[in-house]
Amino acid sequence: MSDLNQYINEITNIVGFDGVLTNDKKQYETDWRNRYSNHCIAVTLPSTIEQISTILKLSSIYKVGVIPQGGNTSLCGASVPNNSGKPQIILNLRHLNKIINIDINNQSLTVEAGCTLDKVIDYAKQNGLYFPLSIASSGSCQIGGNIATNAGGIHVIKYGMMRDLVLGLEVCLADGSIINQLQSLKKNNTFFDLKQLFIGSEGTLGIITKASLKLYPQPDRYFTAMCGVNDLSTACLLLNSLNKYYNLCAFEIINPQTREIYNKHFRPMGVTAPWVILFEIETYSEFSLEELVNKLGELTIDLDNIILASNENERQNLWHIRETIPIAEKMEGVAVKHDISLPISNIDEFIKTNESNILKHYPDAQIIIFGHLGDGNLHYNIRFKNMDYNQLQNSEAEINNIVYTDVYKYNGSFSAEHGVGMLKKYWMSKYYDSRSYQLALSIKKLLDPNDILNPEKVF
Numbered sequence: 001m002s003d004l005n006q007y008i009n010e011i012t013n014i015v016g017f018d019g020v021l022t023n024d025k026k027q028y029e030t031d032w033r034n035r036y037s038n039h040c041i042a043v044t045l046p047s048t049i050e051q052i053s054t055i056l057k058l059s060s061i062y063k064v065g066v067i068p069q070g071g072n073t074s075l076c077g078a079s080v081p082n083n084s085g086k087p088q089i090i091l092n093l094r095h096l097n098k099i100i101n102i103d104i105n106n107q108s109l110t111v112e113a114g115c116t117l118d119k120v121i122d123y124a125k126q127n128g129l130y131f132p133l134s135i136a137s138s139g140s141c142q143i144g145g146n147i148a149t150n151a152g153g154i155h156v157i158k159y160g161m162m163r164d165l166v167l168g169l170e171v172c173l174a175d176g177s178i179i180n181q182l183q184s185l186k187k188n189n190t191f192f193d194l195k196q197l198f199i200g201s202e203g204t205l206g207i208i209t210k211a212s213l214k215l216y217p218q219p220d221r222y223f224t225a226m227c228g229v230n231d232l233s234t235a236c237l238l239l240n241s242l243n244k245y246y247n248l249c250a251f252e253i254i255n256p257q258t259r260e261i262y263n264k265h266f267r268p269m270g271v272t273a274p275w276v277i278l279f280e281i282e283t284y285s286e287f288s289l290e291e292l293v294n295k296l297g298e299l300t301i302d303l304d305n306i307i308l309a310s311n312e313n314e315r316q317n318l319w320h321i322r323e324t325i326p327i328a329e330k331m332e333g334v335a336v337k338h339d340i341s342l343p344i345s346n347i348d349e350f351i352k353t354n355e356s357n358i359l360k361h362y363p364d365a366q367i368i369i370f371g372h373l374g375d376g377n378l379h380y381n382i383r384f385k386n387m388d389y390n391q392l393q394n395s396e397a398e399i400n401n402i403v404y405t406d407v408y409k410y411n412g413s414f415s416a417e418h419g420v421g422m423l424k425k426y427w428m429s430k431y432y433d434s435r436s437y438q439l440a441l442s443i444k445k446l447l448d449p450n451d452i453l454n455p456e457k458v459f
């Protein structure tokens with residue numbers, strides 16, 4: 001019997017036949033965007049932390065790569081096998097999905113890492129509390145994946161990223177040992193806050209098995225509005241002015257080209273100004289809609305060209321427009337996609353400079369911009385009419401270079417919320433400060449000396 005057969009037999013002894021797939025693995029091996037689809041020797045579906053620990057010990061001994069996988073919604077190929085040809089297994093966490101406990105007075109919730117984000121949001125809501133992470137993949141993505149990617153979404157402007165919502169973690173390391181930092185404390189200065197290392201580590205340093213999460217009071221009501229402005233600098237002014245009076249929980253932007261594509265594939269958005277804005281306010285007490293409308297008028301927003309959601313249904317309709325944009329974009333064809341962030345004060349200049357640089361090289365390019373202006377994160381995608389994926393691939397590296405050169409010129413980042421994965425490894429080695437890169441590599445070698453955890457990703 002070969003070593004690998006022996007390894008699979010030992011894993012099967014731990015998780016049982018139902019917990020190991022050696023056939024019908026395609027859906028686990030293929031990423032969300034259908035960009036990567038490589039072979040793994042097995043998919044394992046452990047349901048206890050002890051099983052995960054033993055799988056990692058065995059994988060270290062047999063030198064088999066382990067790809068931690070949550071909902072497999074990564075947009076940068078982080079959660080699927082690489083094409084190195086070295087043996088790898090996928091360790092999918094969906095069976096580790098228990099709610100452990102909720103502490104209402106402490107406003108905290110402890111869960112296993114395989115709970116979907118929707119399960120966590122719903123459980124908090126049933127208990128009168130609120131978990132504010134809001135991303136369109138919430139039905140599939142898991143809390144462990146959200147932590148491993150330090151997920152963002154639409155509420156970062158008010159609640160921060162996933163890192164700001166984590167109170168404690170339990171993590172299984174490559175040698176099978178377990179780090180317990182699972183307390184639900186809001187203050188804890190006992191030396192290094194080691195759990196932070198694993199938040200955003202994309203499965204390269206350990207497997208997150210449990211998390212304690214910060215909850216908030218459930219907002220009484222939402223006020224959601226869609227309005228329009230003529231240009232991006234006015235949008236940035238509006239953001240700052242509104243934030244002075246109201247604690248905004250979302251402020252999204254949609255550029256004219258994106259609106260055009262959406263209108264073509266769905267129906268007219270309803271707001272006709274070139275740049276469309278969707279913003280939201282959560283309220284806990286008396287709130288005057290009249291005062292908000294007056295304020296928007298003072299800020300020179302055209303009040304005849306605005307949609308105000310006056311009930312939950314209308315609110316969901318407005319958010320549905322925003323969430324459907326990636327689908328409209330997909331229907332229109334392929335694009336070179338970027339998930340960038342910039343200081344808000346530099347965004348207008350960046351777009352003007354970069355648009356002109358892209359159009360100089362690619363006069364037919366269409367620049368699709370939408371995303372979370374409130375926290376400086378844009379989805380910035382370059383597409384061409386009538387171009388297929390193979391043709392686009394020939395230009396991808398050059399387009400990325402033009403975009404990222406300007407992103408860094410304006411002090412931004414090539415990876416705002418989706419992570420690095422396989423897709424952006426090259427840019428990581430180019431733009432991550434070199435001494436920090438060496439230090440990160442040393443930490444990886446210390447925690448995972450056999451390089452079994454998510455090999456060939458990030459580094």
Ligand SMILES: Cc1cc2nc3c(=O)[nH]c(=O)nc-3n(C[C@H](O)[C@H](O)[C@H](O)COP(=O)(O)OP(=O)(O)OC[C@H]3O[C@@H](n4cnc5c(N)ncnc54)[C@H](O)[C@@H]3O)c2cc1C
Nearest residue numbers: 070071072073074078142144145146148152153202203208
């Ligand atoms: C329609 C759509 C909308 C999206 N919108 C947003 C958005 O607004 N904001 C945003 O930030 N992201 C967004 N994403 C990206 C994605 O949903 C997030 O990155 C999410 O946090 C990934 O969670 P997951 O469970 O699917 O993780 P996976 O995709 O399975 O894995 C992602 C990474 O985490 C690692 N990992 C997974 N689970 C664990 C674990 N338990 N322990 C250690 N490592 C682990 C994997 O190895 C991989 O490196 C979107 C994706 C889609 C498809």
